Amino acid sequence: MVSSTFADRPIKKLVLFDVDGTLSPARQAASAEMLQVLSEVRKKVVIGFVGGSDLKKIEEQLSVLGHTAKDDFDYAFAENGLTAYKMGKELSSQSFIGWLGEEKYKKMVNFILHYLADIDIPVKRGTFIEHRNGMMNVSPIGRNATIEERHAFNAFDKVHKIRATFVKVLEEKFADYGLTFAIGGEISFDVFPCGWDKTYALRHVEDEGFEEIHFFGDKTYKGGNDYEIYTDPRTIGHSVTSPADTMKELRELFLS
Numbered sequence: 001m002v003s004s005t006f007a008d009r010p011i012k013k014l015v016l017f018d019v020d021g022t023l024s025p026a027r028q029a030a031s032a033e034m035l036q037v038l039s040e041v042r043k044k045v046v047i048g049f050v051g052g053s054d055l056k057k058i059e060e061q062l063s064v065l066g067h068t069a070k071d072d073f074d075y076a077f078a079e080n081g082l083t084a085y086k087m088g089k090e091l092s093s094q095s096f097i098g099w100l101g102e103e104k105y106k107k108m109v110n111f112i113l114h115y116l117a118d119i120d121i122p123v124k125r126g127t128f129i130e131h132r133n134g135m136m137n138v139s140p141i142g143r144n145a146t147i148e149e150r151h152a153f154n155a156f157d158k159v160h161k162i163r164a165t166f167v168k169v170l171e172e173k174f175a176d177y178g179l180t181f182a183i184g185g186e187i188s189f190d191v192f193p194c195g196w197d198k199t200y201a202l203r204h205v206e207d208e209g210f211e212e213i214h215f216f217g218d219k220t221y222k223g224g225n226d227y228e229i230y231t232d233p234r235t236i237g238h239s240v241t242s243p244a245d246t247m248k249e250l251r252e253l254f255l256s
Contacts, residue, residue, distance in 0.1 A: 005087060006074065006208075011045045011254070014210040016075070016201065016235075018217035018226050019051035019058055022246050026150065026186045027057070029064045030243070037247045038072065041254050046210070048075025050201045052184050052225050054132050055083050080192065080225075081201030082134025091204055096134050099193055100177070105136075108174055108191075112138055115169065121162060123149055134200075135192035140166065145187060154186035163189050164223070184225035198229035212236055214253075216246050 024030040051058045055078035062069035070076045076085040084091040116128050125142035141153040167181040183189045213235045217226030220239040230237035240246045
């Protein structure tokens, strides 16, 4: 039985969404149309986002036109759920460095920086490693790249497999660390403890008694950062190609 918190929803289901490429273009704001569709869907089911980025970045994308992300979604899961909110109230959190240990973390960071220095790509900007509470984010081009530079790198990466090759090297070098390396967005990949992928967010909802949990994501292929939650037996996965595709499926499933 679904908790009384969500007694007003006629359909006792939870619908979770990836952010980049699913609710909005990568690192860009969601459209007014998307927010309107989500508002209509929320009248029927419980909704939440599950993003790999930190909450500040996600809020920049979803808190637009006077909206506030933590208010417009019943669940807000940043960093795969390591930072979590239910109805605007913060839930328990974990620390990546606390779990891994400072020495192992430093050894991996040093290796990554040396590897990044030797990568030959058309453009390099800044912030190649970003420490987050629940993970490390690594970007060969740097997170300070412009939108146009991000698109160009993504096209380059599809041909030259920069990120996929980098991930394979790290998987072999740090095989005993118990880490997952997941490609996401256009320019980076995430590093986090095994089990701290997006399925981590499900820990926060498992006692709610939802009839079904649906998940929408675009990086649902093996190695993508939506793969684990998309294929998890606890969820019904929906692989989408764009925010427009997400809206189309939502209208067909819940608004027709």
